[in-house]
Amino acid sequence: MKxxxxxxxxxxxxxxxxxxxxEKVLAKxxxxxxxxxxxxxxxxxxxxxxxxxxxxxxxxxAGIKLVLDALLDKKHGALSSLDELSAVGHxxxxxxxxxxxxxxxxxxxxxxxxxxxxxxxxxxxxxIMGIEAVSDALPRVPQVGVFDTAFHQTMPNxxxxxxxxxxxxxxxxxxxxxxxxxxxxxxxxRAAAILGQPIxxxxxxxxxxxxxxxxxxxDGGRSVDTSMGFTPLAGVPMGTRCxxxxxxxxxxxxxxxxxxxxxxxxxLNKKSGMLGLSGVxxxxxxxxxxxxxxxxxxxxxxxxxxxxxxxxxxAYAAAMGGIDAVVFTAGVGENSATIRAMACEGLGFMGIELxxxxxxxxxxxxxxxxxxxxxxxxxxxxxxxxxxxRDTKRLIG
Ligand code: ADP
Numbered sequence: 142m143k144x145x146x147x148x149x150x151x152x153x154x155x156x157x158x159x160x161x162x163x164e165k166v167l168a169k170x171x172x173x174x175x176x177x178x179x180x181x182x183x184x185x186x187x188x189x190x191x192x193x194x195x196x197x198x199x200x201x202x203a204g205i206k207l208v209l210d211a212l213l214d215k216k217h218g219a220l221s222s223l224d225e226l227s228a229v230g231h232x233x234x235x236x237x238x239x240x241x242x243x244x245x246x247x248x249x250x251x252x253x254x255x256x257x258x259x260x261x262x263x264x265x266x267x268x269i270m271g272i273e274a275v276s277d278a279l280p281r282v283p284q285v286g287v288f289d290t291a292f293h294q295t296m297p298n299x300x301x302x303x304x305x306x307x308x309x310x311x312x313x314x315x316x317x318x319x320x321x322x323x324x325x326x327x328x329x330x331r332a333a334a335i336l337g338q339p340i341x342x343x344x345x346x347x348x349x350x351x352x353x354x355x356x357x358x359x360d361g362g363r364s365v366d367t368s369m370g371f372t373p374l375a376g377v378p379m380g381t382r383c384x385x386x387x388x389x390x391x392x393x394x395x396x397x398x399x400x401x402x403x404x405x406x407x408x409l410n411k412k413s414g415m416l417g418l419s420g421v422x423x424x425x426x427x428x429x430x431x432x433x434x435x436x437x438x439x440x441x442x443x444x445x446x447x448x449x450x451x452x453x454x455x456a457y458a459a460a461m462g463g464i465d466a467v468v469f470t471a472g473v474g475e476n477s478a479t480i481r482a483m484a485c486e487g488l489g490f491m492g493i494e495l496x497x498x499x500x501x502x503x504x505x506x507x508x509x510x511x512x513x514x515x516x517x518x519x520x521x522x523x524x525x526x527x528x529x530x531r532d533t534k535r536l537i538g
Contacts, residue, residue: 143167143225144533145212146526147205148232149271151263152176154204158212158219159530166526167219168212172204184211192217201267205274226282229275230533232323232525233268233286235261237314241294243532246272246284254286260314260371285533292322295363300460303371317375319367321349321471323528325357326364328470328521333362335506336466336517344461346454349523350480351471352380352423356450358457366460368453374410377449378442380423383413384449418442425473425480447483454484458491464516467493469509470523476503485518492516 142162148155154172159165170184170191180198185191198204212220220226231246237257244250251272258265268286275284293301301317302310309315325347332347333340340362347357354377357367368376368385378384391405400408416423419442421431431439458464468474469481478500485495492515499509502520510518 142227142534142537143220144530145208145226145229146232146529146533147208147229147271147275148526149201149267151267154201154208154271156208157526157530159527161530161534164527164530168217170208170211172198172207174198175204176200182207182211184208184214184217186217186219189217200274201270202274202277205271205278209278223279223282226279228283228285228533228537229279230285230287230529231268231272231275232289232529233272234264234289234320235318236286236288236290237318238294240286240288241291243285243287243291243529243536245536246286250286260318283537285529285536287323287529287532289320289322290318292326293317293319293357293364293367296365296367300366315371317367317370319355319357319364320369320373321353321355321357322364323525324349324470324523325355325359325367327525327528328468328523329357329359329362331506331521332466332468332517332519335508335519335521338465343465344458344463345466345468346457346464347468347470348450348454348474348484349471350377350450350469350473350477353382354379354384354471354473356453356457358460360461366457377453378418378446379414380425381411381414381416383409383417415442415446418445425477429477429479443480443483447480447486450480450484451486451488454488454493455491464491464493466517466519468519468521470521475520475522478503481509481518481520493518 144159144161146157152175157169158167160167166187168186172182174180175198181193181195183191183193212218235257237260239253328347329345333343345359347359349355353373355369358365374382376384415428419428419439421427421439428439428442432443473480481500485493494511494514495509496511504522506521508519
C-alpha cells in the first residue's frame, strides 16, 4: 500500500511517499516559493542523488502537479502509475475542539476545518489549499487529515483554560490548544518502546525543541498539559518567538514604541526568542558558536532557553505527580548536547542525571541518563510523517 504524505505551508509543500508494507520511504521532497519568483522543487528518490528543478509554480495546484510528475518520472520517480497510490495523508495544523483524532476527509470535515481558519489564519488556509489541490488532481484517492492539535484534546480544562472572562472561551474558543501533537505522540510512544514499558504506566515530559518548540506532559499516553497555547507563540523561547511573557508587555511596547497590534505580533513572532536575545541569529548552531567565541548575549540566550526548559520539566513533574522519563526531540533536542545538559543541570534532586558521554549522541535514538538515575532521559528523533502515513493507512483500511 502506497501512501503520500503532504505538509502544506503558505508558500511551501513537503512530501514523502511511503510504501506501508515495511514502512519504507520511497521518495521525498520539497516545493518552495510557491507563487513567488525563484520557485523550485527538490525531489529525492531514496538511494539516489536529489534533483532540483526551478520552474514557475503559481499556486498549490501547480505544486501538487509537479510532485505527482516527479513521483511518476522514469528515472527519479517511485510510481509507475497514479493508480498505485492508495491514499494521501495531510498534516493540518488546527482542528480546534472539533477533532481529537485523525479523520478521513470529506465535505463535512472540510467545512469544519474552514471554521477553524480564524484560530490559525496563517496555517489552515494553506493546509486546505493542499487538500483541495489533491482532490482536483486525484479525485478518486481518499484523503486523511492529521492534526497538530488533536493529541492535546485530552488536556483537562484546568490546564487549557485561561483566567480571562469565561465567555471568551464559549464565544471565540479562547483556550490553550497546543501544537506539535503528532511529534509528542510519536516520541512518547517510541520512548516507552525503548524503555520496554507500557506507555499507560509512564509519566513522560516530551521536549520538542526546533525553530518552534513545545514541551508536553504525557501521563499514561495522554497529553495532560503543553507549553504552547492558543497560538504557537507561548511556552519556551524559540528561534524567533518570545514564548511566555507578561501579556501587559504588549500594551507597554505598543505605547512606548508607537507600534500597532500587527507590528507587535510581528515583533513577538519574528524578532524575539533566541534571535532577539542573542542579536546574532535564530539558528541555535550560530548561537552556540558565538557563545563559544565568548559573545555574552549568546551565552545568555542559551541560559534563558535552558532555564525555560528546566522550569517546564519541573512544572510538568508536579502536574503529573511524578516523572519517569524526559524525551528530547526535533532539531535542537536531537542535536544539541549543550542545551540538553544545561536544561537537566541541577535536577539531580528529582532523579534526573545525564551521562556526559551518552549525551554526545546526535540524531539517533538513545538513553542519555546515567544508569543510576531514577528518571530516564532519552533522545528520540521525531517522525511526524510516519505517524501521518500510519493514521492514513489505518483510516483507509
Ligand atoms: P522546525 O521547527 O523548523 O521543524 P527543526 O526541528 O528542524 O525546526 O530545528 C531547527 C533548529 O535545530 C535550528 O535552530 C537549528 O540550529 C537546530 N539544530 C540543527 N542541528 C543542530 C546541531 N547540530 N546543533 C545544534 N542545533 C542544531
